[in-house]
Amino acid sequence: MDRFTDKVAVVTGAAQGIGAATALRLAVEGATVAVLDRNTPDDTLALIERAGGTARGYVCDVTDRSSVQAVFDKAASELGDPQILVNNAGITRDDLFFRLTEDDWNAVLAVNLTGAYHCAQVAQKFMVAQRYGKIVSLSSRSALGNRGQANYAAAKAGIQGLTATLAIELGRYNINVNAVAPGYIATAMTAATATRVGMSAEDHQKSVAEHTPLGRVGQPEEVAAVIAFLASDEASYVSGQTLYVNGGAR
Numbered sequence: 548m549d550r551f552t553d554k555v556a557v558v559t560g561a562a563q564g565i566g567a568a569t570a571l572r573l574a575v576e577g578a579t580v581a582v583l584d585r586n587t588p589d590d591t592l593a594l595i596e597r598a599g600g601t602a603r604g605y606v607c608d609v610t611d612r613s614s615v616q617a618v619f620d621k622a623a624s625e626l627g628d629p630q631i632l633v634n635n636a637g638i639t640r641d642d643l644f645f646r647l648t649e650d651d652w653n654a655v656l657a658v659n660l661t662g663a664y665h666c667a668q669v670a671q672k673f674m675v676a677q678r679y680g681k682i683v684s685l686s687s688r689s690a691l692g693n694r695g696q697a698n699y700a701a702a703k704a705g706i707q708g709l710t711a712t713l714a715i716e717l718g719r720y721n722i723n724v725n726a727v728a729p730g731y732i733a734t735a736m737t738a739a740t741a742t743r744v745g746m747s748a749e750d751h752q753k754s755v756a757e758h759t760p761l762g763r764v765g766q767p768e769e770v771a772a773v774i775a776f777l778a779s780d781e782a783s784y785v786s787g788q789t790l791y792v793n794g795g796a797r
């Protein structure tokens with residue numbers, strides 16, 4: 548499939564995990580990909596190069612508006628104006644609410660929600676000018692509520708509201724705006740959660756799998772495939788939606 552030939556895609560938080568899998572998937576299907584992360588995304592670039600794709604890496608902290616603007620401008624001049632944005636950068640700082648610090652509240656909101664606001668607002672200017680765009684943001688199953696994740700749940704529920712609203716405002720410019728809400732995906736983020744609760748990543752995954760209808764946890768590539776669908780013209784009449792990718796868990 549070559550769904551993204553002649554398209555430029557920006558994927559944030561793409562040095563590893565779901566972002567890396569998404570950058571790879573878009574590149575394999577023909578996109579030129581700007582791989583953004585606060586860390587140098589060399590591993591992702593190497594993966595894409597090995598797969599025969601085209602990508603360039605940019606160090607960018609999505610919480611810093613001027614960094615976001617500068618990197619989008621640089622990527623646009625080097626790769627072309629972006630048609631696709633995947634707001635993937637995210638962090639967790641879990642704790643029970645009664646002891647959740649303001650620092651941890653602010654940090655999680657800043658990356659997961661304000662970061663998406665920064666990138667979407669900068670990206671939409673390029674998209675409106677082209678009368679074409681696709682914005683896909685990472686929500687989470689935790690948006691429905693998850694013990695120890697008041698900050699993260701609020702940010703990921705915020706992504707759903709942001710998505711629904713941008714779809715209304717940007718639809719007239721032929722811009723589709725959607726979100727995916729994964730359940731438990733095997734990445735460094737969930738491995739860190741396992742460590743925090745004193746379990747190995749494997750045992751943690753096994754215990755989650757027992758409560759998941761499909762009987763296993765998800766893989767980054769399975770989320771990337773859904774993001775690619777929403778970023779493609781196959782989803783041309785889908786906008787304002789949040790699609791759960793969670794193995795059937797309620």
Ligand code: NDP
Pocket residue numbers: 559560561562563564565566583584585586607608609610634635636637638658659662685686687688728729730731732733734735736737
């Ligand atoms: P990872 O932690 O594996 O990857 C996230 C990447 O984003 C890391 O490279 C991280 O860098 C980077 N990042 C963090 N903060 C910033 C920032 N301020 N600016 C730019 N990049 C940043 O996470 P996942 O791949 O697991 O998750 C990707 C997205 O999917 C996140 O939004 C997450 O909330 C969401 N999600 C994940 C689920 C899962 O089960 N894994 C479930 C539901 C949603 P660093 O390593 O330095 O933090």
